Amino acid sequence: MVLPRAARTQRRTRIQGEKEERILEAALEVFSANGFRGSTVDQIAEVAGMSKPNLLYYFRTKEAMHRALIDRVLDTWLDPLREFNAEGNPVAEIRSYIRRKLEMARDYPRESRLFANEVLQGAPHIEDELKGPLKALVDEKAEVIRAWAKAGKIAKCDPYHLIFAIWSTTQHYADFDVQVRAVLGQGNAGEGRFEDAARFLERLFVDGLQVSEQPTV
Amino acid sequence: MVLPRAARTQRRTRIQGEKEERILEAALEVFSANGFRGSTVDQIAEVAGMSKPNLLYYFRTKEAMHRALIDRVLDTWLDPLREFNAEGNPVAEIRSYIRRKLEMARDYPRESRLFANEVLQGAPHIEDELKGPLKALVDEKAEVIRAWAKAGKIAKCDPYHLIFAIWSTTQHYADFDVQVRAVLGQGNAGEGRFEDAARFLERLFVDGLQVSEQPTV
DNA sequence: TGTAATGTTTACCAACCGGTCAAATTATCA
DNA sequence: TGATAATTTGACCGGTTGGTAAACATTACA
Numbered sequence: 001m002v003l004p005r006a007a008r009t010q011r012r013t014r015i016q017g018e019k020e021e022r023i024l025e026a027a028l029e030v031f032s033a034n035g036f037r038g039s040t041v042d043q044i045a046e047v048a049g050m051s052k053p054n055l056l057y058y059f060r061t062k063e064a065m066h067r068a069l070i071d072r073v074l075d076t077w078l079d080p081l082r083e084f085n086a087e088g089n090p091v092a093e094i095r096s097y098i099r100r101k102l103e104m105a106r107d108y109p110r111e112s113r114l115f116a117n118e119v120l121q122g123a124p125h126i127e128d129e130l131k132g133p134l135k136a137l138v139d140e141k142a143e144v145i146r147a148w149a150k151a152g153k154i155a156k157c158d159p160y161h162l163i164f165a166i167w168s169t170t171q172h173y174a175d176f177d178v179q180v181r182a183v184l185g186q187g188n189a190g191e192g193r194f195e196d197a198a199r200f201l202e203r204l205f206v207d208g209l210q211v212s213e214q215p216t217v
Numbered sequence: 218m219v220l221p222r223a224a225r226t227q228r229r230t231r232i233q234g235e236k237e238e239r240i241l242e243a244a245l246e247v248f249s250a251n252g253f254r255g256s257t258v259d260q261i262a263e264v265a266g267m268s269k270p271n272l273l274y275y276f277r278t279k280e281a282m283h284r285a286l287i288d289r290v291l292d293t294w295l296d297p298l299r300e301f302n303a304e305g306n307p308v309a310e311i312r313s314y315i316r317r318k319l320e321m322a323r324d325y326p327r328e329s330r331l332f333a334n335e336v337l338q339g340a341p342h343i344e345d346e347l348k349g350p351l352k353a354l355v356d357e358k359a360e361v362i363r364a365w366a367k368a369g370k371i372a373k374c375d376p377y378h379l380i381f382a383i384w385s386t387t388q389h390y391a392d393f394d395v396q397v398r399a400v401l402g403q404g405n406a407g408e409g410r411f412e413d414a415a416r417f418l419e420r421l422f423v424d425g426l427q428v429s430e431q432p433t434v
Numbered sequence: 435t436g437t438a439a440t441g442t443t444t445a446c447c448a449a450c451c452g453g454t455c456a457a458a459t460t461a462t463c464a
Numbered sequence: 465t466g467a468t469a470a471t472t473t474g475a476c477c478g479g480t481t482g483g484t485a486a487a488c489a490t491t492a493c494a
Binding site for chain 4: 015041042060061
């Protein structure tokens with residue numbers, strides 16, 4: 001017998017757990033930076049600190065690695081949206097959703113880029129996840145937003161496009177990081193851009209750009 | 218002598234013009250769908266309807282093709298921002314910038330994805346363009362926006378993050394098209410999503426989500 | 435401790451990649 | 465028309481890719 005892991009034995013050995021962990025961490029690093037096609041198994045093996053055949057002992061193909069990675073990351077990636085609470089104060093909920101998404105862009109940019117790469121190239125490996133669990137979750141939360149609007153608690157707006165707008169504005173800071181840095185220049189190279197972004201986005205989504213009632217200079 | 222085109226003769230033959238056109242069109246198709254590393258010269262040659270060596274007669278390397286493509290596309294891509302007019306009505310200018318960017322996402326999604334792919338992977342080929350012409354243009358327009366805010370014509374806000382927000386929300390509909398379609402589902406599969414998006418974004422950027430003065434149900 | 439299962443390595447392969455070359459073909463124009 | 469330059473092609477090359485085979489080493493456990 002030559003098959004690895006849980007394929008036949010239900011039990012996982014200690015080594016299996018450690019190695020698979022290291023491999024997926026390395027795969028995240030490489031896939032998120034180069035996309036699926038642009039990544040090589042050798043690269044991942046080197047980052048993981050093991051030989052290519054050894055890596056392929058745990059994940060039989062490059063695709064299997066990618067799938068395992070997607071499955072593991074997708075759940076945590078959607079957590080902020082799940083926390084969206086129908087009972088809370090609408091504006092406060094939206095505000096804190098934006099904040100959480102922005103924190104994820106700051107703290108987990110690789111996960112963001114992993115999905116961005118995938119979706120950008122037509123989502124060949126995650127089409128089912130998009131049309132299934134993702135759509136279901138968005139549908140659910142869109143209904144919540146629609147109810148808020150109907151009750152007059154927030155302005156009437158298309159809830160789906162609101163969610164898209166929050167996704168795109170926040171993930172922009174992870175996915176297009178080099179562009180953001182290039183445009184902001186050396187001066188704003190520190191992490192302060194995330195605080196500026198948070199201030200701007202909270203204000204944008206809540207008040208818009210129209211001059212509001214509070215006195216302006 | 219074996220060198221093609223303008224490398225030695227200043228004059229371009231009729232065939233040169235036609236073939237280079239076909240090649241760049243094919244390159245846009247392939248690069249935008251697969252990224253630089255994920256694309257092969259054979260793919261581009263097939264889409265262009267010619268043999269690989271023939272293609273390489275006009276562009277000596279894959280990189281040369283990519284660079285020529287970037288150079289050609291970048292200019293037109295930045296046109297909407299250039300049209301941004303300091304003399305116009307601030308809110309109207311921002312509104313029409315959003316509309317133009319959204320139209321480009323609808324009509325030129327390949328160009329959008331070409332840059333998205335490039336930036337997402339660290340902009341290895343266009344770093345100079347980002348830090349040079351792009352930054353200069355953004356700096357200029359940011360100053361315009363800052364002046365508007367100072368004059369009390371729009372709400373005070375960080376002009377750079379405003380531009381990022383407009384870029385990300387509009388380009389989202391090109392770059393993440395499959396995701397948008399998957400979430401909206403079959404019903405909204407038509408092009409109507411761009412009109413919905415336009416309505417939503419104009420409203421978002423101008424009014425925000427707060428319930429405004431006009432009577433709500 | 436012995437042995438069977440698990441893990442690791444070296445050597446390797448076929449397919450594919452970007453790119454070259456020389457020969458053949460076609461367009462240009464004096 | 466003929467000769468010269470421009471274009472096109474098929475055969476090929478060295479390097480890289482994802483993946484395999486089998487020998488070897490280590491671990492777990494009765």
